Amino acid sequence: MPVSAITLKNVYYSFDSIFVLEDINLEIPERCYLGIIGPNGAGKTTLLRLILGIIKPHKGEVLIYGMRPQDYLKSQTIGYLPQRISQTIYEFPITVEELVKSGYERIKKHHIDWALDVFKISHLKKKSLRELSGGQRQKAFLARAIALQPKILLLDEPTTYIDPYSMDEVFQILEDLNQNFGITIVVVTHDIATFAHEVNCIMCLNRKVVCLGEPQRILKDEYMKMLYPEQAVFLHRDV
Ligand SMILES: Nc1ncnc2c1ncn2[C@@H]1O[C@H](COP(=O)(O)OP(=O)(O)OP(=O)(O)O)[C@@H](O)[C@H]1O
8 A cells, every 4th residue: 555645634724714725635645746736825835834834734634654744844854845935035145055055954965966966056056046047046946945855845836937948857857856766746836737747646726625636637627617617718738
């Protein structure tokens, strides 16, 4: 039986007494590459923050390899690329290398070098973030997310700022991290059509789990209509 990397059981979360997530039940097996899609405000980022233990469910439980996130994080890490990165970080003269090790007290140099190498930005390591393009910066943040060699990687809109050529490169790297390094990846995205070719499972979220399954099955009009009922035009893609 596959090991469950992330489990959510009957999870509820509310802001100001309004539930933004309701009765979420989810098992993400180890080595899964899951895409989470859903309209604005569907609760996608909130779900990632629950998995990270930044916030706690108001009802139900979140387990990482059978442990509460705060217990798991005592000995392990979860890689995370947040959706919104504070612009103020660019005002400090921080280099790519410094960014990758920031917040990690005992990180080893070869881990930093490995992460920079994975995202093909070793040549930029002494450059200030201010000198980089948006895509190069995003790769620097992705490198930081994997620097501690986590078993789980959570990415919130990772392809923002990345041009189509570099996007293929990033997809290749993520696939390699998933297949060859065995990292479980959860990616939140609005770029459904592109990601459908990358992930092996898609979850549609809109406060509740609307549907979950293989991309070929999920990207059918019937499910998209359930997820985006206001939209007049739906995706027609062969995946
Ligand atoms: N700190 C907060 N205080 C109050 N409400 C919040 C807070 N953070 C999020 N919300 C609300 O919770 C709901 C879910 O937000 P969340 O950011 O998880 O959605 P999302 O699916 O990631 O959206 P998007 O695709 O726009 O990034 C939204 O209605 C949002 O307004």
